[in-house]
Amino acid sequence: MKLTTKQRELFNYALFGVLTTLVNWGVYFALTSLLQPETYPLDSAQRRLILNASQLTAWVLSVIFAFFTNKRYVFKSDAVSTGAWRELLAFSSARVVSYLLFDVLVYNLFVFSLGVGHSITKVLMNVLVVLFNYFASKYLVFRKNSENSDEPPPGSD
Numbered sequence: 001m002k003l004t005t006k007q008r009e010l011f012n013y014a015l016f017g018v019l020t021t022l023v024n025w026g027v028y029f030a031l032t033s034l035l036q037p038e039t040y041p042l043d044s045a046q047r048r049l050i051l052n053a054s055q056l057t058a059w060v061l062s063v064i065f066a067f068f069t070n071k072r073y074v075f076k077s078d079a080v081s082t083g084a085w086r087e088l089l090a091f092s093s094a095r096v097v098s099y100l101l102f103d104v105l106v107y108n109l110f111v112f113s114l115g116v117g118h119s120i121t122k123v124l125m126n127v128l129v130v131l132f133n134y135f136a137s138k139y140l141v142f143r144k145n146s147e148n149s150d151e152p153p154p155g156s157d
Helices: 005-035 045-074 081-113 118-141
Strands: none
Touching (some): 005 045, 005 118, 045 081
């Protein structure tokens, strides 16, 4: 069975999305296991600092991984030079919005205001992050047009 371009893109996005999530979770759970936020009172500044620092570190490393895998293997962007920098800026900006909406707002609301466990919250919010990031990457970052490339559009010579 031969996959269409759209099916291949969705498959690759799912595959690299899982790998990006594993990078994120691996870093997050390694840090929280090492720093043990559960040993601090629920409303303590130390607990909040450990959890938010673990969340931010995991996010930064997974965004770097996601950019390169999405650019090369999912959306197959061949933008170089200025176009690649534009993609990186757009990708990072979309991820910052995603981070603020889900990793900060939802995470802090669920963990600190609603008292939901940080591990459960981490897993649940990833569904929202994946959906948001796919549409942002597909329609805002790695668009197939001359805007993301340093090459002139076909037929413009």
